[in-house]
Amino acid sequence: xxxxxxxxxxxxxxxxxxxxxxxxxxxxxxxxxxxxxxxxxxxxxxxxxxxxxxxxxxxxxxxxxxxxxxxxxxxxxxxxxxxxxxxxxxxxxxxxxxxxxxxxxxxxxxxxxxxxxxxxxxxxxxxxxxxxxxxxxxxxxxxxxxxxxxxxxxxxxxxxxxxxxxxxxxxxxxxxxxxxxxxxxxxxxxxxxxxxxxxxxxxxxxxxxxxxxxxxxxxxxxxxxxxxxxxxxxxxxxxxxxxxxxxxxxxxxxxxxxxxxxxxxxxxxxxxxxxxxxxxxxxxxxxxxxxxxxxxxxxxxxxxxxxxxxxxxxxxxxxxxxxxxxxxxxxxxxxxxxxxxxxxxxxxxxxxxxxxxxxxxxxxxxxxxxxxxxxxxxxxxxxxxxxxxxxxxxxxxxxxxxxxxxxxxxxxxxxxxxxxxxxxxxxxxxxxxxxxxxxxxxxxxxxxxxxxxxxxxxxxxxxxxxxxxxxxxxxxxxxxxxxxxxxxxxxxxxxxxxxxxxxxxxxxxxxxxxxxxxxxxxxxxxxxxxxxxxxxxxxxxxxxxxxxxxxxxxxxxxxxxxxxxxxxxxxxxxxxxxxxxxxxxxxxxxxxxxxxxxxxxxxxxxxxxxxxxxxxxxxxxxxxxxxxxxxxxxxxxxxxx
DNA sequence: GTAGGGTTAG
Numbered sequence: 266x267x268x269x270x271x272x273x274x275x276x277x278x279x280x281x282x283x284x285x286x287x288x289x290x291x292x293x294x295x296x297x298x299x300x301x302x303x304x305x306x307x308x309x310x311x312x313x314x315x316x317x318x319x320x321x322x323x324x325x326x327x328x329x330x331x332x333x334x335x336x337x338x339x340x341x342x343x344x345x346x347x348x349x350x351x352x353x354x355x356x357x358x359x360x361x362x363x364x365x366x367x368x369x370x371x372x373x374x375x376x377x378x379x380x381x382x383x384x385x386x387x388x389x390x391x392x393x394x395x396x397x398x399x400x401x402x403x404x405x406x407x408x409x410x411x412x413x414x415x416x417x418x419x420x421x422x423x424x425x426x427x428x429x430x431x432x433x434x435x436x437x438x439x440x441x442x443x444x445x446x447x448x449x450x451x452x453x454x455x456x457x458x459x460x461x462x463x464x465x466x467x468x469x470x471x472x473x474x475x476x477x478x479x480x481x482x483x484x485x486x487x488x489x490x491x492x493x494x495x496x497x498x499x500x501x502x503x504x505x506x507x508x509x510x511x512x513x514x515x516x517x518x519x520x521x522x523x524x525x526x527x528x529x530x531x532x533x534x535x536x537x538x539x540x541x542x543x544x545x546x547x548x549x550x551x552x553x554x555x556x557x558x559x560x561x562x563x564x565x566x567x568x569x570x571x572x573x574x575x576x577x578x579x580x581x582x583x584x585x586x587x588x589x590x591x592x593x594x595x596x597x598x599x600x601x602x603x604x605x606x607x608x609x610x611x612x613x614x615x616x617x618x619x620x621x622x623x624x625x626x627x628x629x630x631x632x633x634x635x636x637x638x639x640x641x642x643x644x645x646x647x648x649x650x651x652x653x654x655x656x657x658x659x660x661x662x663x664x665x666x667x668x669x670x671x672x673x674x675x676x677x678x679x680x681x682x683x684x685x686x687x688x689x690x691x692x693x694x695x696x697x698x699x700x701x702x703x704x705x706x707x708x709x710x711x712x713x714x715x716x717x718x719x720x721x722x723x724x725x726x727x728x729x730x731x732x733x734x735x736x737x738x739x740x741x742x743x744x745x746x747x748x749x750x751x752x753x754x755x756x757x758x759x760x761x762x763x764x765x766x767x768x769x770x771x772x773x774x775x776x777x778x779x780x781x782x783x784x785x786x787x788x789x790x791x792x793x794x795x796x797x798x799x800x801x802x803x804x805x806x807x808x809x810x811x812x813x814x815x816x817x818x819x820x821x822x823x824x825x826x827x828x829x830x831x832x833x834x835x836x837x838x839x840x841x842x843x844x845x846x847x848x849x850x851x852x853x854x855x856x857x858x859x860x861x862x863x864x865x866x867x868x869x870x871x872x873x874x875x876x877x878x879x880x881x882x883x884x885x886x887x888x889x890x891x892x893x894x895x896x897x898x899x900x901x902x903x904x905x906x
Numbered sequence: 907g908t909a910g911g912g913t914t915a916g
Binding site: 335362399427429431465501538569572599606641702 | 907915916
């Protein structure tokens with residue numbers, strides 16, 4: 266009876282019935298029912314119920330039953346702690362190779378890599394499964410180098426390599442993201458004659474995409490037989506496209522998968538495609554997938570829910586994001602972080618801080634990401650609360666016992682810099698207890714751009730370039746810094762320097778979603794089918810804005826050309842093209858929604874403010890800094906971004 | 907007892 270209730274997903278009733286039986290000391294439930302109940306408890310994080318079932322199993326003498334034991338390990342791995350799993354295994358009457366291996370897997374699942382290694386070294390006997398368990402554990406914890414070392418040892422010792430071994434090695438290589446090594450590993454796997462093992466093939470697709478070898482990934486993906494279950498390999502490919510800056514392809518793949526109907530979208534695929542919808546700002550599609558999530562019953566999966574919340578925020582729908590958060594039965598730290606990040610994306614610092622207080626009253630403890638986020642919230646508070654920000658930073662270590670990393674310093678520097686405390690920010694970096702990553706200096710350089718401070722900016726840029734001479738983004742920042750302060754010749758010098766070193770700027774791109782399609786524009790892009798309408802529309806728009814007082818700022822043109830040509834470059838920036846397309850394709854009174862992959866330039870920002878006046882339209886512009894909500898000539902970023 | 911795809915920041 267209890268088992269059938271669980272099967273029908275009526276957990277509450279099943280637990281109730283179990284409690285009745287449990288109270289009556291004369292009765293015990295059988296091993297199968299105990300296992301079923303434990304699986305149910307794992308599914309809904311019912312720690313108390315699971316513990317009660319465990320106590321019952323001990324009383325009935327079923328703890329050592331193989332299926333009960335496995336269910337208990339599964340339950341404690343998901344809902345409990347490593348102590349629970351360790352205590353359970355300690356009580357097993359026989360400590361054989363299987364128990365030892367289970368210990369390794371458990372320690373690895375909880376992230377205790379050193380303890381797992383200790384157990385492995387202490388084991389009186391080892392076989393290839395124990396090696397595989399350790400190998401997989403390294404991969405699970407991102408220890409690719411350790412995994413590869415172990416693999417080499419296995420080969421040297423002549424151990425039997427199974428499909429499990431090869432899958433883990435492929436995984437390790439994906440973690441390293443090294444294209445050349447991936448070639449070698451692939452050669453090795455082929456030599457071993459892995460045949461058509463689904464796990465290895467899926468791992469290979471994932472590895473290729475992580476190493477940037479999309480053609481190889483596609484080749485393997487297309488070889489997948491259509492009669493075989495493909496949800497995993499399809500998701501690998503979909504995420505691969507997303508990871509390699511091809512979100513449109515990821516969306517097409519999802520459409521294909523839906524229309525062909527042979528691969529059913531599961532919770533992992535839905536999570537991934539929702540993330541892509543967020544990246545693109547694809548609200549309509551995101552809503553449709555939300556419908557699918559509700560229909561398929563995946564809305565209680567916390568990862569799916571978090572991805573939904575994130576999607577709504579990135580698509581500009583704050584209300585749906587918050588409603589989805591409240592509709593989710595179980596929140597983890599990522600749910601809270603997503604909520605905070607969402608408010609920050611909309612520059613709502615006070616709202617983010619309010620969420621922070623609510624989180625502090627919940628049972629969830631903030632993690633390192635929470636702090637990186639909440640420190641940044643002080644950029645967007647209504648009153649200058651730099652003091653509170655400094656205190657929060659200090660409390661990290663003092664109260665929460667989280668050691669600040671470069672990311673946290675970068676957030677703090679960003680806030681101080683934003684409010685104009687550039688010297689203090691520089692001082693903090695110089696006094697950091699460890700070597701700062703380039704990202705910390707970059708946060709300060711960004712502040713120098715905002716405040717047009719070339720004195721500090723130049724110093725900071727030197728640091729970054731010496732640390733990361735290969736990274737073109739610094740040159741762009743320095744160049745923009747000079748441009749923003751009207752020092753055009755210097756900006757061009759930096760550009761020249763960049764060209765001399767063979768760097769190419771990450772191409773700037775803006776897009777609009779219209780009729781379920783992404784309409785993307787680069788600077789001076791003429792590839793759109795409605796190119797003529799867009800360019801003539803933009804001509805008119807520019808004239809209207811000039812009449813209203815718009816003054817083109819040619820310092821944002823990063824090419825050495827004549828003044829009249831500069832305007833030509835400036836007028837056809839991707840943001841302006843996308844905005845015009847948005848005006849042409851939406852009815853009067855409808856807002857325009859644009860997304861840009863990097864920061865919007867100062868001239869486009871000023872232009873869009875005039876556009877909002879002359880067309881009486883509301884503009885939602887999302888760039889790398891967050892949303893610019895432009896209305897009646899004013900922007901929510903207060904012209905600091 | 908060991909294997910494949912997922913969410914948040916920068």
